[in-house]
Amino acid sequence: MQDTFHGVIAFALLAGMLVIGGVLRNRVPLFRNMLVPSSILGGLLGFALLSLGWIPGFAPADFTALTFHFFTLSFMSLCLTGRGRQPALGSGGIVRGGIWLTLIWTISLGLQGMIGYLVIRGYDALTGAGVSAWLGALVTHGFTQGPGQALTYGGLWEDSYGIEHAAQVGLIFASLGFLVAFAVGVPLARRFIAQGLNANQASRLDDNFRAGFFAERERPEMGRMVSHPASLDSLAYHLGLLAVAYVITHCWLLFMQGLIADAQPWGINLGVLFSHNLFFLHGLGVCVLMRLVIDKAGLASYVDDESLKRITGSSVDFMVVGTLMSIQFAVLYALLTPILLVTLAVTLATLIGCLGLGRLSGQLGHERALTAFGCCCGSTGTGLLLLRMMDADFSTTVPKELAFFNLAIIVTNFHILFVFAPMVPALGGWGYLGVFGGTALAFLAMVPLMLRRRPATAGAGKSREEVAS
Template sequence: MEASFYPYIAAFVWISLLIVAGVILRAKIKILQTLLFPASLIGGILGFILMRFDLVGIPTSSGWQVLSPSTFGMISFHLFAFSFVGIGLLRNKDAEKRQNREAMRGALWMGLLFGFLFSIQALVGYGAFVGWQKLTGGAFFEVNGFLLGAGFTQGPGQTQAYATVWEESYQVANSIDIGLAFAAIGFLVAGIMGVPFTRYGLRRGWGGQTSGVISPEFCSGILAEGNRLVCAQGTMHPANIDSMGFHLALAGLVYGLAYAFGLLWLNYFPIAGIRGIGLGYTFMWGMMAAMLVRKGMQRLNCAHLLDEGSVRRMTNTCVDFMICAVFMGIKPTALTSVVIPFSVSIVIASFLTLWACLWFGRRAPSLGFARAVTMFGYCTGTGASGLMLLRLVDPEYATPVALEVGLMGLVTFVVFKPISLCMPFAAAPDFPMIWIFVGTAILTPLVMYVLRLVGRRQF
């Protein structure tokens, strides 16, 4: 029985402990409130430090047993994939019934800028890795530099999906560790650079009528007594099954279907060279399976059994735990040979991203500053980071920018899907991934001009 706690139950306990610690530290330490670091990020950073001293482990009858970074890396992969099941189960009424033309135009602006930033960041990372290898002749894989773009714009889960394929199918060493490190640093960049940038713009009046005052509860991260939020509604009678239990069971079933499909792909897909993405793309199969289940429930007139609040709580919980696990899954030793190009590329990409968001934001058709700060957070951390910065400018979500963040996923899914489909093969010999990024970086601004998404400077 004792052995059953190691390693995954013990890892879950540690993540839980660190998130609770993050909640307490955010509520008590002023600088963390100023930076608006979420509890999961604070806990992840604390966990990363503890991991370096072998303090993350479990007591056993034979002594202290340390948990490895690989354990947390595996947990972050599955949490990311499982969260996409929740995304697929969401009914997303706003997307299905949208009539807001401004929101669609803003989503298109965001989606195109997303692809541009992804490409620029990937080229910066790759260029730094190639340049350092030519200078030093170091024994490392330059292709790992592309993961800067994935880590910053797409987050740890999808970055790990790409890196898993590279390691398993093309034997590219340290891809997962370097990719997760890029993603983890991206969360820090979103807070350390994004918050001062947003506050500076507000002081200059760039936010216009949408600027608001941040409440003490928003800073501390804890709601006052008597000011609770309604998170979910029950769709099941408690005498039968708890509503959250039903949602977890349904999501677990869908995740099992995603695994089965990935396994079939891995073993039977006719093109051997891309079989490796079978299980690496579990997140995508999970989202697609969830969408099919949701459509099937609509056809059977039982879609009302899905509560959007419950699904969102489940999805957001996975993201919180994933962010914490990502930091604990980093292996600093894997960065030894690339620490210089790794660091240089992050600094260059961060400032280029900030400059691009401000430049395009100033020339957006409307709501340029709100969209600029949102995209900076999104393209260095995650969608949650973007919304975190947006709340500084638009605390009540009175503008359609928050809706545009959700609709942006549709744009990127259609317009930039070729990049996502090509990334797993970027490590293949002679694959023209660099030219795909170069073409995207050149064509995207031109498309934005043609569609009149770039105009005169507004602020």
């Protein structure tokens, strides 16, 4: 039985680092005042221990798969969550808000790729280092898409085009993206909350927020029991619902993979679209359909939305810890200077873009700006974690907008994600800049159209200065 414990202990290490991170946040004044999430502290600690070899028998690669699956679970559980009994703050604009998030992300995808590629070209010209510019191009997949896609495309470029260390550099960019998202996003969220700019006033900078734990008499209810514990524990029941969705998604992908085989109409590899690397996307669709069936059948009383929200939040925490623990120190050290230059340039451009476009989106603009920055620097899960600071109980429409956004970006970026991204090194420099830069410019041109269609009530009750902000 000993051989079966490796994966279980890897998960236990993730959970343990998360607990230690929570204690550090609670006990160390610096971390408490900076509002550093426990998942970041735990992930950095795990990364340090692995890099020093102080966790015998484990390597960064042991945590990559866990990271991927927790990211998937976080959004499947979110889509299985209903609307709740109370209307969401800012309700009525889920599609429109989702379109704004989609525009921001799509523009960032193209812009970040261009910046990463050009920064490495400039670095090589000045130093003669000979670093592949395609490693810089990977930043957009690490930042906007996260570790799963960064590993996927990096691995393809490494195996098919000989781009050395591409998979690991993609993972490093994904990990640095998480750090940047919180290093910049947490102070930004703190500023918004301190100024009262968040719609959900349940999120405020009180002692519980800073400490990271609730005082005994102020602890809110986590959820309601649906199943009787004498028959089935309610948490196990809700995890079971997600398990059903997971199995259905897996069977669907296997069926489609067998159906399409090696079909490549118009040169498009459909196998990529139905690969397990995109499990989360298909899982979202399955969960949306499951929830629709549950509601239409009058079975909503058998699902507790608060329990599903807690599963979502827990999955995000585990995902962040796992991503940071997946970094290989040796590759990071060897390419430290060009990686940092790309990261700084992309972070600055992304911050300016997300703040500007997010605030143009109208009501809930500050929430969208912060969420978009998290999505464009880490992954959608990171955006969700930052949003949780301004919308602690997910009472606004932005979490639902994120679900719409996850489906919409596949449509708006289909040509990049499934046609050009797998073969980027074959495009050549000008071809790459044309595809990625052209996409960013095309969607930037849609912003004025969105502003003309902005609801007249978006700024009702606010001063002109507040609406402009």
